[in-house]
Amino acid sequence: MNLRIEAVAIDSLMVRLFDRIDEANMPWILAASQHLSSAFGADLVDLVPSYTTVMVQFRQSPTAARGLIIEALQNLQPDAGAAGRRHEIAVWYDPSVGPELPLLAARSGLSKAEVVRLHSEREYPVFALGFAPGFGFMGLVDERLATPRLSTPRKRVAAGSVGIAERQTAAYPAVSPGGWNLIGRTPVRLFDREREGYSLLQPGDRVCFVAVDHAEFISLGGDDSPLEGQA
Amino acid sequence: MSLLIEASTPLCQLQDGGRFGVRHLGVTQGGALDWVALHWANWLLDNALQAPVVEIPLGGFSVLAQRDCCLALAGADLDARIDGQPLKPWRSLHLRAGQRLSFTQPLAGARTYLAALGGFQAEAVLGSCATVVREQLGGLDGQGSALIKGQLLVCAEGLPAEREVPAQSRPVYAAKPALDLVMGAQLGQFSGTSLFEAFNRDWTLDSRADRMGMRLLGPQLVYQGEPMISEGIPLGAVQVPPDGQPIVLLNDRQTIGGYPRLGALTPLALAQLAQCLPGGQVRFRAVLQEFAWQEQQAYLQRWS
Numbered sequence: 453m454n455l456r457i458e459a460v461a462i463d464s465l466m467v468r469l470f471d472r473i474d475e476a477n478m479p480w481i482l483a484a485s486q487h488l489s490s491a492f493g494a495d496l497v498d499l500v501p502s503y504t505t506v507m508v509q510f511r512q513s514p515t516a517a518r519g520l521i522i523e524a525l526q527n528l529q530p531d532a533g534a535a536g537r538r539h540e541i542a543v544w545y546d547p548s549v550g551p552e553l554p555l556l557a558a559r560s561g562l563s564k565a566e567v568v569r570l571h572s573e574r575e576y577p578v579f580a581l582g583f584a585p586g587f588g589f590m591g592l593v594d595e596r597l598a599t600p601r602l603s604t605p606r607k608r609v610a611a612g613s614v615g616i617a618e619r620q621t622a623a624y625p626a627v628s629p630g631g632w633n634l635i636g637r638t639p640v641r642l643f644d645r646e647r648e649g650y651s652l653l654q655p656g657d658r659v660c661f662v663a664v665d666h667a668e669f670i671s672l673g674g675d676d677s678p679l680e681g682q683a
Numbered sequence: 684m685s686l687l688i689e690a691s692t693p694l695c696q697l698q699d700g701g702r703f704g705v706r707h708l709g710v711t712q713g714g715a716l717d718w719v720a721l722h723w724a725n726w727l728l729d730n731a732l733q734a735p736v737v738e739i740p741l742g743g744f745s746v747l748a749q750r751d752c753c754l755a756l757a758g759a760d761l762d763a764r765i766d767g768q769p770l771k772p773w774r775s776l777h778l779r780a781g782q783r784l785s786f787t788q789p790l791a792g793a794r795t796y797l798a799a800l801g802g803f804q805a806e807a808v809l810g811s812c813a814t815v816v817r818e819q820l821g822g823l824d825g826q827g828s829a830l831i832k833g834q835l836l837v838c839a840e841g842l843p844a845e846r847e848v849p850a851q852s853r854p855v856y857a858a859k860p861a862l863d864l865v866m867g868a869q870l871g872q873f874s875g876t877s878l879f880e881a882f883n884r885d886w887t888l889d890s891r892a893d894r895m896g897m898r899l900l901g902p903q904l905v906y907q908g909e910p911m912i913s914e915g916i917p918l919g920a921v922q923v924p925p926d927g928q929p930i931v932l933l934n935d936r937q938t939i940g941g942y943p944r945l946g947a948l949t950p951l952a953l954a955q956l957a958q959c960l961p962g963g964q965v966r967f968r969a970v971l972q973e974f975a976w977q978e979q980q981a982y983l984q985r986w987s
Contacts, residue, residue, distance in 0.1 A: 459946075460944070463976065502914045507914060514976050581707060628817075654707070655707055
């Protein structure tokens, strides 16, 4: 780890911890976020962790904030106790809600069942939330599943759609445009303004996808209407 | 007390100081693009400076008072009229029951802010009333909808004396504003020619502009560094996609992104930019972070 602190805006500094994406970064990013959060306290406006960085927005002067960051991150260790929560997310893997499932199978030479197995057997860290409220960028999927984004993004992707882009995977919390390869759908509500903390996923959490059949998907509250059909 | 909306556009929205403490969840900031005008509109009514107001870009907005209301206007001159009588911004006013206040066309600036006594009433969603259409958050309905004809805007009762923003405190909307830009970490990885051009050429505002960002047209800027991994995007970040034409990221920007950045505009520069129309020109002026911060603190003194 090679810590750098960079000016990014009048009231924000970028804390750069790593130079490449790696699952092993996440315990460090999470520990850094927690140290920074307690060091800044009420002077913290926002903290945005991502793959290799934590952006800090603060109320005090940039010089004071820089000093506080250096102090907060002295002797930083990936704290096992700081590990995020583990979620099991049910997914109905089916071409009717995951139209790229056959494409992924064809590209990799695997059966659809094997694609499902490869996607659901790993535990993925949540690298960052972005794109939309509650949209967690997770990875890395098995190299055989890596698939570039659609050349033309869809105008509407159904809420709960589970997709793959390159070696990352994610689920769309709400109906939105999107260019990821869709392989299934989850009945889980990923963003809920009534929930404590709003987003099911938080940066640094870990996620396992669990394959369910259509009946279970529906019994869990899933909406199996076609891609463009959701209200 | 209430106002009936008789005309609106998808750009006329309830806004406030924005949504904070939720950026790590992928939730954007929202809030008035011209925070200086937001502050003055609320100051005129002794409201909290971040209280909910109506952001009116360009015009096309009209309200009818159901009862006597105390309102305030700050920001662009959008040829506002009360029952046809012209009304200049930077003042509070009493709109009597049955009177109509309308905004028709930009005469100076681009966005005006309509405030009401106590702030327009709406339920805060994730701590703010700011309307973000894309995220379905905020606004009168809490679902991120812009204001529409037929809706009622509700405010507090009372008719405190009308007042004006002191003339010397009113922002001047310059024809070609110099926008202060806090220099960012990737600045040194643009070509030398690009660095010269970034700060010495005029930049033209493209018509491709919304609350997420404003695109600027000018010489092509060339980034020579490594591709970036997505990271947090601050308000005002000036990112440069591969086409070399910078985009200033605004209140409804995405929370993380991977394009290199020249840096970020200061809040005062963003307030100036918010009053520029497509086709207008701006310049960038490099400033150091600490200096810009001190200047901002001094500016905020006028409301304390």
